Amino acid sequence: MSRHVFTQLDVFTDTPLRGNPLAVVHAAQGLSDANMQAFARWTNLSETTFLLPPTEAGADYRVRIFTPDRELPFAGHPTLGSCQAWLAAGGQPRSADEVVQQCGVGLVRIRRDGTRLAFAAPPLRRSGPVEPEVFAQIVRSLRIPADAIRASNWVDNGPGWVAVMLGSRDEVLALQPDFAAMRGLELGVVAPWSGGEAQFEVRAFVPSLGVPEDPVTGSLNAGLAQWLIGAGLAPERYVASQGTALGRSGRVFVEKRSDTVWIGGDSVVVVSGQVSL
Template sequence: MSSRRFTQLDVFTAQPLKGNPLAVVHDAQGLGDAQMAAFARWTNLSETTFLLPPTREGADYRVRIFTPDRELPFAGHPTLGSCHAWLAAGGRPQRDAEVVQECGVGRVRVRRDGTRLAFAAPPLRRAGAVDEATLAQIARGLKLPREAIRASNWVANGPQWVAVMLGSRDELLALAPDFAALGELELGVVAPWPGGEADIEVRAFVPTLGVQEDPVTGSLNAGLAQWLIGSGVLPPRYLASQGTALGRAGRVHVEQRDGGIWVGGDSVVLVDGRVSL
């Protein structure tokens, strides 16, 4: 058992306790898969990450991402939070304005824009129309008539996200899903917020990851942006709100730039200490 630096952050917020928490274990060399998985179950957060030396040329560090249930090849809020923690611990990137993270999907670019970080959305591994059987299952799981689903698309980019759009934010915030009916779907639900503090409201239902609802979800917002900007529903730059139904106030800054989608947010450190593993 060794003492290692440990950071716990709130991601996609500049206000503590209003975003999505993340636990980060630094200098995780020597920890085995079982130890990492056990610690992630113990923290019981939506994700816990472990920082390691890179193995791919051009990467600044390597991260492994665990939910309480399994390891993920990529996730958004762990990318931003891990990068913030790595930089705060003295990490020095090879490029002044950009950090390159290595994870299960390969290299992910993270742009530094003042104190805010933004990651380049990875390509969708599955996109396009959602079949009617799946949409019927989603409607049952959300306890809505099928016609309440205004649009839909697969937006899988590591997590197997399927996304649907509802007609109003009030309808979205009132959802009380039947998770048994949703089964193994990883579901994102979005609705417009006309005249609101953000352009859209988002909710993410992911019981397969060991949590029923994720407070603020970078990977989902990355997939949503590729769908909604690509189809002309949203402009090339917009703000998403997530976590309202859980008492959070997550804000996800999305921008189409340099031929790609960038997903950004603030992070704040709440715990900076050591852990024995």
């Protein structure tokens, strides 16, 4: 058994208990895959991360990301929260303005903008039209008529996201999905929020990861931004709201600069201490 510095943060919020929690284990070298998976299952959060020395040139640190059921190559709120925890623990990046994270999808750039961090959206592994049989499954899963879906697209940057756009925020918040009908889909839903404090409302349904609905989801918002901006369905700079249906008030700050889409958010430390693993 070994002792490790431990941090638990709330991500995509500057107010504790209003965003998406993340557990971070520091200096995790020596822990086995089975140890990491067991601890992630024990925390029962959507993701738990483990910080390690980098093994690729140019990286400042390495992170491994686990859900209660499996390891992910990339996820958004674990990227921002892990970086915040690494910096708070004294991590020194090579660049004053940017941190480089190594994870399953390779190197991810993280921009420092005051106290807020933003990661460069990784390339989509899968994009394009949704197949008719998948579209039909989405309709069944969301329990809505097919014509309620205004647009759909694959937006997979690692977790396997497919996404649909509805007509209004109210429609998104009214959803009561049939999780059994999803049968493995990682499904994102987005709609415009007219006249609100954000421009879009988002929900993320991920029953296959052991979390029926994720409070605030960086990877999904990264994929959505690449799709929506590229298709002319969103401006190059906007704010997305997520977590409303779960009593949270997450805010995701999206900005396209040149050819890069940046996904930003605040993080706040809620718990710090040590864990024995």
